[in-house]
Amino acid sequence: MTFTAYTPIIFAQNESAPDKASQTGVVHASVRHGKVSIYIPDGDEMRIIHFPAPRVPFHLTELGKADPHAWKLVVMRLQQETVPNPLIIIDHNHPLRELMIFANAWSSLAYGLRFAVSMLAIRELDYALLGNSKVNLFTKPEIETDFRKKYIGPYYAANSLSDLTSKLDIIGANTSKAGLEARHKSQEISNSSQSDTPSVKFLMVSYFSGPCRAVAVQRINYWMEKISEISEGRIETHLATAINWDAEQDNISAKEFPINNLHHIPDHNIACMVKDFAEFPGWGAKFIESERKNARSFNTLSYYWRYGLEEYFAEKNLEFDVVLISGNPFACFDFAAFAKRQWRARVILDYRDPFANNPRFAYRDDQREAARYIERGYNFQSDLAVSVNQDSTDLIEFSDEINTFVIENGFDERILADVKVKPLEDKYINLVHAGSLYHDRSPTAILRALDMDKHRLHHIGGEGGIDTDLLDAPVLVLHGRQSYSDTLGIIGGADCGIVFLSETAFETTTKIYDYLAMGIDVLICTHGEIHVGALNQILQGCEGIHWCKNTEQDVTNFLKTYKPNRGGKKVPNNRFSRHHSTKVLIDKIYELMEN
Secondary structure, eight states, X not given: OOOOOOEEEEEOTXXXXXXXXXXXXXXXXXXXXXXXXXXXXXXXXXXXXXEEOOSSOOOGGGGGTSOOHHHHHHHHHHHHTTSSSEEEEEETTOTTHHHHHHHHHHHOXXXXXXXXXXXXXXXXXXXXXXXXXXXXXXXXXXXXHHHHHXXXXXXXXXXXXXXHHHTHHXXXXXXXXXXXXXXXXXXXXXXXXXXXXXXXXXXXXXXXXXXXXOTXXXXXXXXXXXXXXXXXXXXXXXXXXXXXXXXXXXXXXOOSSOXXXXXXXXXXXXXXXXXXXXXXXXXXXXHHHHHHHHHTTSOOTTHHHHHHHHHHHHSSOOOOSEEXXXXXXXXXXXXXXXXXXXXXXXXXXEEESOSTTOTTSOOOHHHHHHHHHXXXXXXXXXXXXXXXXXXXXXXSTTTTTSOEEEOOOOBOHHHHTTOOOOOOOTTSEEEEEESOOBTTBOSHHHHHHOOTTTEEEEEESOSXXXXXXXXXXXXXXXXXXXXXXXXXXXXXXXXXXXXXXXXXXXXXXXXXXXXHHTTOEEEXXXXXXXXXXXXXXXXXXXXXXXXXXXXXXXXXXXXXXXXXXXXXXXXXXXXXXXXXXXXXXXXXXXXXHHO
């Protein structure tokens, strides 16, 4: 199957479309005074197309009130009367940005986003806008730098119109339907570990996955890639996700699993209910009303995507024995009802971290009660609810009335052999911290306690959470965001890894497993008492684990007596590997099938 390269049409708010079309030779357009105008350069001539458009902006919430017939005509004319295979490039804050989400769902109109200013924040609707964009055009490098700090998903980037046009063939090949189908056919692999007749058909559902720049996806990615192998082919594993694993050039590679077992279901927010020229359902207005009510209390990302999941699998000739739904986001946990109704499947809810009773979520009392009510509904649809440690499991709503279990995170043992340890200056005691910092998990005390002649703190990640007056401190070495392999390399060159715990100490941050994997000591700095919380339970019997309160005096006292173990790194305990925790999950899958 072949594909036709996209032809861009640029909708820029604060530029003259005819002037820009003449200057650049690229099609530009404007929407003014109830009219769409398309300016198409043709040699020395300019072809101009006009057609009417409503004078009021398009909003997805209006779908529940009236059919947007006039806007549908605009979409159809953009596709049929302008240029071959149009790719609409629109400002991310353009009044018609929600029309792009609708058009992509309703008629597969392709679009990209232009960033002339930074996004202030990324909310639920923005994930749909960004997740379906074919390419992001950044007018300044610093705008993309800021964007990458806020958005964890993959994307194609262009830094100029000429850069954009030079990448149209690649973008079309890797993101168009025809291009993807051709590539997937060529990438289909035979998995030697896959049994001809697997005894369990296993579906995982996770909004985020694959090439997302978030530690949380490592859990679901590992399971997708390794469960079939570890189970010796007895479990056939599938993954449904809102993330397009092919949406960034650097992430395109042969997968370690049959490509047809990866199901990309785009999130179109409210427009999930109008895919493929469908009319908006009569019950849709009530569905929107329910989401709006919930959104006043908690994050509702994946609320509409859950309906997209149901529609997708209702059309597929697939059946599953066990379905695992992983959060955060949690709204798609309601997919459990469909899985039970459609396949009579056993359902596992993978909370990882708590939802309604999460101490770090700043709910008002009424908001927390609303979240608890919703979570109870999720849990009563499940056969098993799991989390990453016992403290988090105890925070699951009605945990004493439903089946719960702990499935820990761990280090990815596959990467260890290829990690290149980065030598750090051995005249210093090198401490390292990887990941995010927060007001209640702050490095201020450590930075003030370190001796510039003896110590260095290496931080891998963003600068948020570090006091601005300490960013230039000589004891602080900032490495920025790094790949997972490079992160492990820096960790491996250090003497001691730092973990900050909040006051509730319910967390078992993933970085602890990376420190253990690289065989370095660990210092756990607590907001309250020491030797408490989930980490204290998990790390019982481990060597090289140190605790102190996160105060300048306590850190100073620790440093006075701390001597790094440089005689040889500790061998990582396989109990803390993802391979081990995956075997625990596999045993629970078999157990559910027997009951």
